[in-house]
Amino acid sequence: xxxxxxxxxxxxxxxxxxxxxxxxxxxxxxxxxxxxxxxxxxxxxxxxxxxxxxxxxxxxxxxxxxxxxxxxxxxxxxxxxxxxxxxxxxxxxxxxxxxxxxxxxxxxxxxxxxxxxxxxxxxxxxxxxxxxxxxxxxxxxxxxxxxxxxxxxxxxxxxxxxxxxxxxxxxxxxxxxxxxxxxxxxxxxxxxxxxxxxxxxxxxxxxxxxxxxxxxxxxxxxxxxxxxxxxxxxxxxxxxxxxxxxxxxxxxxxxxxxxxxxxxxxxxxxxxxxxxxxxxxxxxxxxxxxxxxxxxxxxxxxxxxxxxxxxxxxxxxxxxxxxxxxxxxxxxxxxxxxxxxxxxxxxxxxxxxxxxxxxxxxxxxxxxxxxxxxxxxxxxxxxxxxxxxxxxxxxxxxxxxxxxxxxxxxxxxxxxxxxxxx
Amino acid sequence: xxxxxxxxxxxxxxxxxxxxxxxxxxxxxxxxxxxxxxxxxxxxxxxxxxxxxxxxxxxxxxxxxxxxxxxxxxxxxxxxxxxxxxxxxxxxxxxxxxxxxxxxxxxxxxxxxxxxxxxxxxxxxxxxxxxxxxxxxxxxxxxxxxxxxxxxxxxxxxxxxxxxxxxxxxxxxxxxxxxxxxxxxxxxxxxxxxxxxxxxxxxxxxxxxxxxxxxxxxxxxxxxxxxxxxxxxxxxxxxxxxxxxxxxxxxxxxxxxxxxxxxxxxxxxxxxxxxxxxxxxxxxxxxxxxxxxxxxxxxxxxxxxxxxxxxxxxxxxxxxxxxxxxxxxxxxxxxxxxxxxxxxxxxxxxxxxxxxxxxxxxxxxxxxxxxxxxxxxxxxxxxxxxxxxxxxxxxxxxxxxxxxxxxxxxxxxxxxxxxxxxxxxx
Numbered sequence: 001x002x003x004x005x006x007x008x009x010x011x012x013x014x015x016x017x018x019x020x021x022x023x024x025x026x027x028x029x030x031x032x033x034x035x036x037x038x039x040x041x042x043x044x045x046x047x048x049x050x051x052x053x054x055x056x057x058x059x060x061x062x063x064x065x066x067x068x069x070x071x072x073x074x075x076x077x078x079x080x081x082x083x084x085x086x087x088x089x090x091x092x093x094x095x096x097x098x099x100x101x102x103x104x105x106x107x108x109x110x111x112x113x114x115x116x117x118x119x120x121x122x123x124x125x126x127x128x129x130x131x132x133x134x135x136x137x138x139x140x141x142x143x144x145x146x147x148x149x150x151x152x153x154x155x156x157x158x159x160x161x162x163x164x165x166x167x168x169x170x171x172x173x174x175x176x177x178x179x180x181x182x183x184x185x186x187x188x189x190x191x192x193x194x195x196x197x198x199x200x201x202x203x204x205x206x207x208x209x210x211x212x213x214x215x216x217x218x219x220x221x222x223x224x225x226x227x228x229x230x231x232x233x234x235x236x237x238x239x240x241x242x243x244x245x246x247x248x249x250x251x252x253x254x255x256x257x258x259x260x261x262x263x264x265x266x267x268x269x270x271x272x273x274x275x276x277x278x279x280x281x282x283x284x285x286x287x288x289x290x291x292x293x294x295x296x297x298x299x300x301x302x303x304x305x306x307x308x309x310x311x312x313x314x315x316x317x318x319x320x321x322x323x324x325x326x327x328x329x330x331x332x333x334x335x336x337x338x339x340x341x342x343x344x345x346x347x348x349x350x351x352x353x354x355x356x357x358x359x360x361x362x363x364x365x366x367x368x369x370x371x372x373x374x375x376x377x378x379x380x381x382x383x384x385x386x387x388x389x390x391x392x393x394x395x396x397x398x399x400x401x402x403x404x405x406x407x408x409x410x411x412x413x414x415x416x417x418x419x420x421x422x
Numbered sequence: 423x424x425x426x427x428x429x430x431x432x433x434x435x436x437x438x439x440x441x442x443x444x445x446x447x448x449x450x451x452x453x454x455x456x457x458x459x460x461x462x463x464x465x466x467x468x469x470x471x472x473x474x475x476x477x478x479x480x481x482x483x484x485x486x487x488x489x490x491x492x493x494x495x496x497x498x499x500x501x502x503x504x505x506x507x508x509x510x511x512x513x514x515x516x517x518x519x520x521x522x523x524x525x526x527x528x529x530x531x532x533x534x535x536x537x538x539x540x541x542x543x544x545x546x547x548x549x550x551x552x553x554x555x556x557x558x559x560x561x562x563x564x565x566x567x568x569x570x571x572x573x574x575x576x577x578x579x580x581x582x583x584x585x586x587x588x589x590x591x592x593x594x595x596x597x598x599x600x601x602x603x604x605x606x607x608x609x610x611x612x613x614x615x616x617x618x619x620x621x622x623x624x625x626x627x628x629x630x631x632x633x634x635x636x637x638x639x640x641x642x643x644x645x646x647x648x649x650x651x652x653x654x655x656x657x658x659x660x661x662x663x664x665x666x667x668x669x670x671x672x673x674x675x676x677x678x679x680x681x682x683x684x685x686x687x688x689x690x691x692x693x694x695x696x697x698x699x700x701x702x703x704x705x706x707x708x709x710x711x712x713x714x715x716x717x718x719x720x721x722x723x724x725x726x727x728x729x730x731x732x733x734x735x736x737x738x739x740x741x742x743x744x745x746x747x748x749x750x751x752x753x754x755x756x757x758x759x760x761x762x763x764x765x766x767x768x769x770x771x772x773x774x775x776x777x778x779x780x781x782x783x784x785x786x787x788x789x790x791x792x793x794x795x796x797x798x799x800x801x802x803x804x805x806x807x808x809x810x811x812x813x814x815x816x817x818x819x820x821x822x823x824x825x826x827x828x829x830x831x832x833x834x835x836x837x838x839x840x841x842x843x844x845x846x847x848x
Binding site: 020021022024313314315317318319356372373375376378379382383 | 697701792801804805811812813814817819822
């Protein structure tokens with residue numbers, strides 16, 4: 001029997017408002033509350049709520065042993081649900097209670113922190129785990145990095161944090177001649193199992209479903225089930241990973257995406273052709289076919305499957321470097337508003353908006369993108385960062401002064417010299 | 423193929439982008455093997471010639487006659503005297519001039535053979551309209567004197583001449599539109615100029631516009647069917663000089679270049695500067711160009727107490743423009759309505775980041791340029807700030823925009839014009 005592993009990514013960034021240089025040092029309000037709220041409400045209505053209902057119906061009909069799915073919900077998405085659409089959070093909690101859902105761990109900020117700082121990366125993973133425990137009473141054992149960014153070193157870190165499996169892109173550079181339709185393990189961390197995305201079949205749904213120029217349009221449940229049936233019998237694990245917003249947002253309801261999905265699942269299960277499993281369930285039935293190693297980061301983005309969508313041009317690398325130059329001074333302070341902004345500003349979407357591919361194959365890049373050009377995205381982000389830096393630096397200075405005052409006070413009974421210490 | 427091209431400007435005498443565009447187009451056509459005769463009002467003899475023929479209207483011999491035969495369309499123009507300075511590109515505001523004569527009075531110098539030559543200033547003076555009529559009358563005499571398959575007239579100044587030649591010879595006429603009266607004057611076009619433009623668009627067999635922006639404008643404002651209008655984007659000649667060394671300075675130069683008229687949006691530049699000046703002490707603002715809004719612009723700068731932060735250079739000849747670009751950190755083109763905006767390409771060629779108004783045709787061929795609505799002063803100020811303060815923009819911009827620039831060759835633009843000619847000759 002075949003196993004189909006469905007994994008959905010749920011993420012929303014805190015998009016920035018129009019923040020101009022006159023605001024630097026004047027306003028510390030960075031986020032486009034109105035837009036973020038409106039978008040969350042819209043996506044809730046068009047995607048999260050109807051798709052959750054659909055999945056719940058399928059789980060109830062077939063039972064979790066035959067139909068389960070997995071999700072990674074970013075910290076930003078969870079916070080925005082709490083703020084703007086609490087019914088969505090409740091809906092996910094209900095869905096999780098059915099027993100047919102595995103929640104996957106990730107970086108809280110949906111960030112690329114792993115590229116800059118192990119310490120920051122781990123802090124965010126822990127924060128995300130704590131949030132899942134608080135909201136869903138569960139500790140994740142499977143991990144997926146932002147945008148499926150994967151390489152040997154990060155595999156080691158993830159394994160050392162206690163995760164037993166990780167999701168990654170079934171990129172040709174990683175697999176070579178191999179098929180993604182097997183379980184693998186990391187060469188760098190042999191205890192870490194790897195689930196690799198079948199990008200062909202995943203993107204047939206996520207990107208091509210409604211494309212009328214696609215030779216396979218329209219995609220029917222029958223056709224898609226047929227493609228899976230045609231795979232060699234020994235390829236028993238099909239990993240379909242995609243944005244959850246595929247359902248109802250990237251592909252509108254009018255395209256028939258919901259009907260397609262439901263009838264495809266029902267068809268597969270009625271024919272006894274497959275079970276829909278989570279990574280944790282799949283682990284019991286598969287053993288790794290090979291160990292894989294990849295020294296340089298790969299991702300699930302665009303055709304290059306690398307980091308160029310986020311860190312491919314001067315604007316992006318300058319913004320990214322400037323941001324992480326603040327990590328050290330931020331350690332001096334624990335002010336909650338600064339820590340919150342620090343997380344929100346790390347979200348990978350900010351760098352995605354500065355992508356040059358915008359100009360050429362920017363279709364995907366334009367989705368939910370508040371900017372007209374990468375310049376606007378960069379200038380806005382850098383303005384915000386300028387203000388943030390001022391706040392961080394003055395907070396760090398203050399903290400330093402306080403600790404010096406404290407240590408001077410401890411060292412000498414007369415606190416006279418403290419004024420000079422600053 | 424032989425083309426008779428009518429244009430008001432040709433290098434080295436340059437008032438704006440028109441001369442640059444005509445020169446590039448002629449060179450491009452010659453490259454494609456087209457024989458070009460270019461007729462301007464006044465040929466000085468300093469113009470570059472290479473593979474094409476240049477003619478001044480002042481050189482066209484006109485047989486002396488008492489009865490001037492007017493073409494039928496002529497009567498569609500209403501002539502009336504106006505006690506005001508007319509014309510879009512006033513070089514100076516002189517005393518108002520009356521002009522009643524629709525057709526030039528035959529005045530000497532008569533030659534021995536009974537011919538006469540008309541006089542032209544070649545400038546955009548207050549008597550521009552009568553010069554436009556004289557030009558039309560003069561070039562109509564080229565019907566037999568010059569061999570050509572097609573007539574190509576640039577901007578309203580030469581449309582009457584083109585129409586007259588077409589009426590005489592039946593040869594197809596292409597009118598090229600570099601700027602409409604709506605671009606120059608906003609919603610209050612000079613009715614006479616507008617009428618000539620419309621006659622040109624209607625009477626021509628095909629209209630070529632310098633951008634999709636202008637193409638849409640011609641269709642909308644003059645009621646010309648879109649199918650009749652082809653967009654042919656301008657290009658830029660490759661750079662043939664080394665940039666000058668900048669003196670070491672922390673000063674950042676923000677440049678405005680163009681006629682200081684309503685069309686170019688100088689007031690938006692000044693207002694953006696006013697917002698930037700306090701936050702960006704290293705910024706210095708240069709306004710190069712002259713025009714009817716220059717005085718009020720200077721007044722506004724003084725009122726804002728920004729005199730020390732501004733330089734007004736007046737009109738700059740091409741070589742000085744190049745120098746200015748070498749010294750600039752960002753070039754701003756806040757035009758209210760810009761059919762194309764060739765200077766943006768020149769800035770780019772010099773490696774200067776360009777901020778364009780979205781209301782400009784050149785934006786269509788420069789996806790990588792920074793763009794803003796002309797009225798969005800704060801957005802403009804914010805982009806200028808970004809370019810000057812955040813160091814990643816310049817290398818990023820230069821890398822991508824230069825690649826786009828490399829695509830914008832006159833050979834390519836001319837190939838499109840040639841295609842237009844051929845569509846009329848089959």
